[in-house]
Amino acid sequence: DGGITQSPKYLFRKEGQNVTLSCEQNLNHDAMYWYRQDPGQGLRLIYYSQIVNDFQKGDIAEGYSVSREKKESFPLTVTSAQKNPTAFYLCAAAALDGEKLFFGSGTQLSVL
Amino acid sequence: GESVGLHLPTLSVQEGDNSIINCAYSNSASDYFIWYKQESGKGPQFIIDIRSNMDKRQGQRVTVLLNKTVKHLSLQIAATQPGDSAVYFCAENTDNQGGKLIFGQGTELSVKP
Numbered sequence: 001d002g003g004i005t006q007s008p009k010y011l012f013r014k015e016g017q018n019v020t021l022s023c024e025q026n027l028n029h030d031a032m033y034w035y036r037q038d039p040g041q042g043l044r045l046i047y048y049s050q051i052v053n054d055f056q057k058g059d060i061a062e063g064y065s066v067s068r069e070k071k072e073s074f075p076l077t078v079t080s081a082q083k084n085p086t087a088f089y090l091c092a093a094a095a096l097d098g099e100k101l102f103f104g105s106g107t108q109l110s111v112l
Numbered sequence: 113g114e115s116v117g118l119h120l121p122t123l124s125v126q127e128g129d130n131s132i133i134n135c136a137y138s139n140s141a142s143d144y145f146i147w148y149k150q151e152s153g154k155g156p157q158f159i160i161d162i163r164s165n166m167d168k169r170q171g172q173r174v175t176v177l178l179n180k181t182v183k184h185l186s187l188q189i190a191a192t193q194p195g196d197s198a199v200y201f202c203a204e205n206t207d208n209q210g211g212k213l214i215f216g217q218g219t220e221l222s223v224k225p
Contacts, residue, residue, distance in 0.1 A: 041218075045212060100161060101213060103156045104155050
């Protein structure tokens, strides 16, 4: 998947629990993104980062948090404040913000 | 309560026919457009992109057409194959959105053998 590795492939969350989704890239791209995809719908932007130690909220950031301590890594935490977390989560990277995105293979998060 | 997913627009074609997938974009200021293919349970894969200073671009078996007058983008797939079955998304880049890509809902292409 173009040098973007997401893990795990499947994740289950208990009520009140925080869970973290991993995203690592070996493309040396500056910009990284997290999207949420619900069945039959397009991609909605959660958070994005254009440079290390900096990130911005997307359209649906509430209930999520991110960090960008290293260029290669952009983990997403789904907090207990996210009341409807069940979705397919996609991480992406781009050499230039807003240009061609390379996507990972996704993580399916479900609630127990 | 239980949430119900929306039904994607669907295009069904016979193997070997040409497919045309359409997309209406929202912002006349958008200057970059891109098509992705997504197979079930996988991440989207890049197909082809086009900038607003062009109205046509061709790749291998695919052509993207851009009509800025009516804000319309289309993806043409020649000699459609069963492996082309997937959901296809268009996306636009609008500078005033901070350079982020905005994705459409997607169209499901089903190829009948």
